[in-house]
Amino acid sequence: MEQYCILGRIGEGAHGIVFKAKHVETGEIVALKKVALRRLEDGIPSQALREIKALQEIEDSQYVVQLKAVFPHGAGFVLAFEFMLSDLAEVVRHAQRPLAQAQVKSYLQMLLKGVAFCHANNIVHRDLKPANLLISASGQLKIADFGLARVFSPDGSRLYTHQVATRAVGCILGELLNGSPLFPGENDIEQLCCVLRILGTPSPQVWPEIKDLPDYNKISFKEQAPVPLEEVLPDASPQALDLLGHFLLYPPRQRIAASQALLHQYFFTAPLPAHPSELPIPQRPGGPALKAPPGPPHIHDFHVDRPLEESLLNPELIRPFILEG
Known part of the structure; x- marks a missing residue:
């Protein structure tokens, strides 16, 4: 845990408390789930093991939260996830x-x-x-x-x-x-x-x-x-x-x-x-819904009212399929 600075508490799950934290060296913001072991002889909770195994199986999807690290801490261990607002x-x-x-x-x-x-x-x-x-x-x-x-x-x-x-x-x-x-x-x-x-x-x-x-x-x-x-x-x-x-x-x-x-x-x-x-992005503590910060202009996003060739990064890909005149 020494490599992280706790910034606040996000919530509490079935097997531990979730904190917002910052990596001391990289400055990366993460979510830390601290899982406590009630008795050492009971071992790691099965739900925590399932979560680790499942996320390791599917770690490269942009639509699944990323498990960044797992490490021991006191009488338990910590799961470090990418931080989600x-x-x-x-x-x-x-x-x-x-x-x-x-x-x-x-x-x-x-x-x-x-x-x-x-x-x-x-x-x-x-x-x-x-x-x-x-x-x-x-x-x-x-x-x-x-x-x-x-x-x-x-x-x-x-x-x-x-x-x-x-x-x-x-x-x-x-x-x-x-x-x-x-x-x-x-x-x-x-x-x-x-x-x-x-x-x-x-x-x-x-x-x-x-x-x-x-x-x-x-x-x-x-x-x-x-x-x-x-x-x-x-x-x-x-x-x-x-x-x-x-x-x-x-x-x-x-x-x-x-x-x-x-x-x-x-x-x-x-x-x-x-x-x-x-899309609206509300803060976890509540309050009014915010709008996500605008990213770079998406000039190539498809729209039904615009010609298809304007929606391609390389318009030449569609040229052979367009009738002249």
Whole structure:
């Protein structure tokens, strides 16, 4: 710890306190998660080990928070992460009104790129929620907190596959569109009731694998028909509702994969996803939402109203495909 100067406290997780710190020699700002060992004979907490292993497997993604170092400290150890200014929960909490469509698309696109990268490396996060989606000072979204992560079966032989995780992505999309959780609840049963009220009561006819779940038939719920998503989110676009519906399907194997979702028409209809520099960045302690500092001019960003050749760094690449006259 001697190489870091503590600047303040960010928060507290299941296994330790997170501090903002500066590297004494380089001046780099980082987030330090101090994990204490209650008893040496118990060893390192399994969640901390999972987080380290998962981040080591996928350390080269710009959409996953970077683990910079792990080192012992006292009766425990410290994880050094890149410092992120805020999280998506703060963005939603401090938004004056529902986020603009272009902003929602941008956040969802970055989330899906991170999820797709994790799944390509056979990692399932299992705890995707706005508070675990960190936001940098430049507006970049990155997935964090891999304490519940698992390696999944690429051949789909296990019930828990990567398509289970895309349901969580759907819940996050619903919250971004709605400005509040789509399925609120103080406990598991309340939340389940919210799900059933909107998506309807599942049956073996709709979801044959439901009978294989360990708690199937332990609790019975009255039959309810699903509510059309356009009634739940009347201000959402048809494309957004279509993608949301693909995320929230009951049978996991029928849900859209993250890589497929990135190709959905939702991202290619106006308004297009906003650039990260156009996204709100609230400070962690609260206060008004700020706008990310502008980066260099993006003169080559694609826009539907501009000629395609103006969106290329090398316009000559498109010349052979443009008809003369």
